[in-house]
Amino acid sequence: MTTYATLEDAKMQGKKVLLRAGFDVPMEKGKVMDTERIEAVLPTMKYILGQVAALIIMSHQGRPKGKPVPEFSQKPLVPILEKLLGKKVAFAASCRGKEPLALAKALKPGEVLFLENLRYEPGEEKNDPALAKELAALADIYVNDAFTNCHRNHASMTGVPKLLPSFMGLQLQKEVENLSRVIDDPKRPLVLIISGAKMETKVPVVEQFLAKGDDILLGGCIANTFIAARGFDVGTSKYDETALEKAQELMLEAEKTEKADIHVPRDAVVASSTEDTAQKLDLPVEDIEGDMSILDIGKVTVERYRKTIEKAGTIVWNGPVGYYEVNRFSHATKRIAEAIAEATKKGAISIVGGGDTIDFHERYHYPLDAYTFVSTGGGAMLEFIGGKKLPALEALKR
Secondary structure (H helix, E strand, O other), X not given: OOOEOEHXXXXXXXXXXXXXXXXXXXXXXXXXXXXXXXXXXXXXXXXXXXXXXXXXXEOOOOOOOXXXXXXXXXXXXXXXXXXXXXXXXXEEOOOOOHHHHHHHHHOOOOXXXXXXXXXXXHHHHOOOHHHHHHHHOOOOEEEEEOHHHOOOOOHHHHHHHHOOOEEEOHHHHHHHHHHHHHXXXXXXXXXXXXXXXXXHHHHHHHHHHHHHOOEEEEOXXXXXXXXXXXXXXXXXXXXXXXXXHHHHHHHHHXXXXXXXXXXXXXXXXXXXXXXXXOOOEEEEHHHOOOOOEEEEEOHHHXXXXXXXXXXXXXXXXXXXXXXXXXXXXXXXXXXHHHHHHHHHHOOOEEEEEOHHHHHHHXXXXXXXXXXXXXXXXXXXXXXXXXXXXXXXXXXXXX
């Protein structure tokens, strides 16, 4: 693994520490619906405070497009932070300007300040050096514990580390250590299970696994694209028409003996709609036609995938394999989850990530602790295991 500066290397006592957290949590009408991403950063927050340092937390919420939008305010997170940390948390109504600077200057060791949404400032996503300078002026040390945003070249992610001594937070360290196991020296066979709608975000991962992995199991809209690329009718199914040629190229590449195998579904669960009244059929892919829509992988494919998972040494899973939001199209994803959990019990290393994957587990009460490691990142995880250099990680290299 590449060497990064970690918290062990930081001398924090009596200093002010600026922590970039990944608190982009689901909220409804000003109420936080899921605190998992906040809890993931709790060990780092407690570590910093335990070093008798002052803690200044910055984060973002949603996509307010560079202006204050009330529903994206970070203020509803304050009582949650206070409960988790067991102490009062001051809140700055902006992340830049006189107010946060004055509050930061007055902050004593052991105290906490939380800044308003970074993305209220257009300079955040533009990586504006002036914003980075103002943020850096608040503290003596910078800590990044926002893996979910490490693929972004933003002011708080890559601008600030140029201006302050910078370190990796505990959650970020865990992410890099666990995901590096997939790239550096994986226990074999190395199996990737990948789904989702956007082919462009998945292609680099598939290419990386073609070269370094053993098996690639496809689900969801990606699988539909590959089915269509093989010349089959996919009815009214969602797929990426612009990526058919690329899918064909990848399948041809997989036929080379030293490459990983790409497993495309042989059968699928189809229906004319997602309504409970719509007739559901499990058909070979060559029999799909008309108004049929692929909503899950079929029983034959599930069994093939399960057998591949059973033999795996390392399993990476990103994305439910069907339209899991409706129970009757979630069954293949449930079987896949059970197979990965069983393989993990028998010694396989399993790494799971992506927002929909996590949502599936919460929705159907499948335990996430059944796996070796659960990544907090979606896009960042895919880019990391796809072999891309993440700008914010590059900024933390020694």
